[in-house]
Amino acid sequence: MGKLERAVAFVLDSHSDRRVGLAFLIGDRVLLTCAHVVNAAIGRDTAETARPHRAAFLYLEFPLLGSESDRIVRPADVTQWLPVTGADFEPRDVAVLGLQEDVIGQGGVPLRISPDATVRRGGEVRMWGPGPGRGLGRNTVGVVRGESGKNRFQIDDPDRRVVPGFSGGPVCHSDSDEVVGMVQAVPRDRSAPDVYVLSNNLLYTAGEAAQQPVEVSRPVVKLLHDHGEVHYDGASYRLIQRRRLYNGSRTARRTYEFKVSVAFYPNDGVPQNVEHHSKHPLVPPARRDDPAGAIEVEAWFTLTKPGRGQSGSPRLGLRQPIAVRALKVADQQVDYKLYYPLDTPLEPGAEAVIEYCYRVTDRQWGQWYKRNIKADTEAISVEAHLPADLAPEAWGMNLPPSDNGLRPLPGVTVRTEHDKVVYAWTARADDEDLDEGRRVRLDWFFWKRIPESTRAENAADVLGQFGILQMRDPVRGSSLRTLPSVTQTLDLDLPADRDLATDVIRHLRRVAHWVGRFHDFKPQVSRGIAAPQLGIAYRIAIVSRPADGVTYDADLFRDGYLELVNPRIVEETIEEVTDYEGCLSFFDVRGQVRRPYGIRVAIDGRAEPRTFTGALARSISHEIDHLNGKIYTDSDRMPYGEQPVTVADYQRMREEDRIAPPVIPARLTWRPV
Structure with a gap:
């Protein structure tokens, strides 16, 4: 029995003991479900927005933890209420339940909420739906059709395995037990209910507002060292990214995603310079259907430490070219996916270095280089290699996610290498500047291109x-x-x-x-x-x-x-x-x-x-x-x-x-x- 089965509970109708929906553990005594499921359980209209009376109790059945003759049923009350905000089951359909006593001693296991993006279009997710036997349900797979309003996604469920009585169930990554959302099945008619996923953003909001100990898992692939370089030759920039990864999960990893983006051009304070990048897009419109990506990206994979079953791998230490594919293209951003070698995936316990590089013109790229601090980053370093004959001047900035609280970045060093001046910055995980979600940026200009003020046109x-x-x-x-x-x-x-x-x-x-x-x-x-x-x-x-x-x-x-x-x-x-x-x-x-x-x-x-x-x-x-x-x-x-x-x-x-x-x-x- 997996974690998903040991976390799932049925929400019972208070009057008939009928199963009206699902809930799932996220803490020893904390569960999540849909607000409309709570309404159904206590005999109210499912679209009711008023918070249930504090004396109202629900009963939860954990059928997979007991036997047919020994049902595990526990009372619970509502500790946080985020009801439907409008007609027709609009998003914000979440309730947090508190158990009167836990079920950990009977084998209950809380699920972890993934910090990653909830779901992606075309991706597969696992849900809990009806099944044979006692109707206790089973794993079923859905495909994400696309976003359907803020914090909600449409799910394509061809086998009709998820029905209205299974709202409130967890939605997990296809290859793990990490929760990426919650099922919301809306009964359009008996034959074809619409099935949605409410995002984990809503689940965080509900758990935090209730001040409940919602456990959040860390990414299973750690970033041991994130190193980025930008090299300028006077007309174009060559960007190099080198990342050392560790797979701490139980499954092999075969792909890695990244993006190439520009936020402003150049240092003019315009957060999204749409006009400039419509004239100088990262990818010309005529090349946007190129499956290799209009920005020519080269990538390599090097296995540096073997994982499970790889101790004798002949590929250990071998730098191998790997395939790259463009997923999404816009004027200011291109999303890519790297594919590890088929015979050398990133196995559990393994470490590897991935590298990729690309080139952009100085009309597409401003005089700056920015890196985001990803979760579980142990070390980061950035370098700007600039032509010495242009007399460069560079400095660093530290940015929070919201851009409020911009501050100078201390510790930027400078050195000379042949015909280049190199500005560099590095930090470890215990440095304040390496807080998750922050960003670091190097900015520069060239004195040889700065005219005298009497000759400056602007x-x-x-x-x-x-x-x-x-x-x-x-x-x-x-x-x-x-x-x-x-x-x-x-x-x-x-x-x-x-x-x-x-x-x-x-x-x-x-x-x-x-x-x-x-x-x-x-x-x-x-x-x-x-x-x-x-x-x-x-x-x-x-x-x-x-x-x-x-x-x-x-x-x-x-x-x-x-x-x-x-x-x-x-x-x-x-x-x-x-x-x-x-x-x-x-x-x-x-x-x-x-x-x-x-x-x-x-x-x-x-x-x-x-x-x-x-x-x-x-x-x-x-x-x-x-x-x-x-x-x-x-x-x-x-x-x-x-x-x-x-x-x-x-x-x-x-x-x-x-x-x-x-x-x-x-x-x-x-x-x-």
């Missing part, structure tokens, strides 16, 4: 290569935003936050240096950059010290920059001054902004607020605006009737003395903010 394109998010065509009062609008405060009493602040400031200084190298600013101009302008949503900014003849405290500026961590303007002058400002996120224009002449700023890490006036106060206020999700063209910053002007028009107005110098107030009157 400064935004250059600053975008530095990682500064760009806003195109700003106008007064525009609501268009590419910068983060919400930023996080750091607690400098926490070592982790102090380290993060250090990393962010180090990167802000690095970018400020690049900007200063690109454009020759006048020494009396104070300039700054805020973390949100780099997509880093923390309350951190830096501002340069202007050469304006003012004497500043020696400890205020470190190497020419004022470091602002969690800055807050606590006082400002009533006296205001109007002057022109620029911004690195829309550098090709200037705009008039009215601001207080003086401000007092509280900065974390400094005991007392500091006072600033004039151009420096304006720069600090500008950067604090970024930390508050604002820009200078907002309607409450730029005076009514004003619009940004081009840099050329601004310079012309200055040469023609059409821009009056700001009037310095004779006295200052302070007020709290």
Whole structure:
């Protein structure tokens, strides 16, 4: 008897003892079933959405754990309720049941919920359906027809083995007992019920909301080392992926899936640059039906440690070419499947290295290389091999799944190999940067391709290569935003936050240096950059010290920059001054902004607020605006009737003395903010 049989229970009608559906164990006393099965068991309309009364009990029969003369029946109540959300059995048809006493001592075994994608179109899954004998059911196979609404999939069941009375049963991988969903059989008519699978996303939601110990299995194939490289020759990128795998399952693995995708091009802050990739798709439309895949992928398989029955394998250590097939093709992504050699699959206990490589042009691929951290990854490393004669500059970023919380990636190293500069990063499983679900990214640009600012046709394109998010065509009062609008405060009493602040400031200084190298600013101009302008949503900014003849405290500026961590303007002058400002996120224009002449700023890490006036106060206020999700063209910053002007028009107005110098107030009157 397998795990599936020892986890399944019938839900009984409370009045007639008739079997109305299935449930299955996911913990010692925790089961999942369909909400409509619970309704049927307690005599309600199956589409009822109200939660059952807390005194309502169901009875579950575990027939495969007992004998005909000794039925194992246990009472249970509803601990979590996710009923049908609308008519016609729409998704969200889940209930969590709690047993009054467990059945583990009688041989019950909880099933594990797979963390992988629930089901795939055309794939086979195992379910529990009617069978001979006492009608206790048996394994039956279904084929996934396709998605039928969020979190629900249509199942093709040609033998009609799954019927309405078997709703709530587990759906498993075809070759394991891992749960990928739950059966929802909808009675259209007696001869042809529609059978669906509710995804494991819903099962997680139900279990977590009930605060029940839902056991989740880890992937059975571990990723011992994930190594990726990108090599640039000046016109195209060659990408190499090398993965060392261990098969911890009980079955042989014969295939491996991966995808080639681009998220944005280049560093312009556009999450999905549909327009660009429709013009420069990864795969030209004329080649999308090529079974080998329009991106020419080469792949190899090397058995490095034999598994069960492979101790004398002549293939041990032999690097073998393997077949590759494209499964799904789009402008920005191609999904592939690798096929291990027929005579050398990845047997249980075996280790192997798979490698694959492909080439894309630099119009298809931006100046970045990103890797996702997969589950059960023990080590990861990435490298960018860039031509030394192009004078490359690279840095790293760490991204959570949601893209909120972007932060600099510490530990990126640089070395020279022949005619290439190699930027590299590596981490082990116990490093915070290797948390499952996070992503790591290397970004770069080439100084030999950066024109002087006086010759740059579009400064935004250059600053975008530095990682500064760009806003195109700003106008007064525009609501268009590419910068983060919400930023996080750091607690400098926490070592982790102090380290993060250090990393962010180090990167802000690095970018400020690049900007200063690109454009020759006048020494009396104070300039700054805020973390949100780099997509880093923390309350951190830096501002340069202007050469304006003012004497500043020696400890205020470190190497020419004022470091602002969690800055807050606590006082400002009533006296205001109007002057022109620029911004690195829309550098090709200037705009008039009215601001207080003086401000007092509280900065974390400094005991007392500091006072600033004039151009420096304006720069600090500008950067604090970024930390508050604002820009200078907002309607409450730029005076009514004003619009940004081009840099050329601004310079012309200055040469023609059409821009009056700001009037310095004779006295200052302070007020709290």
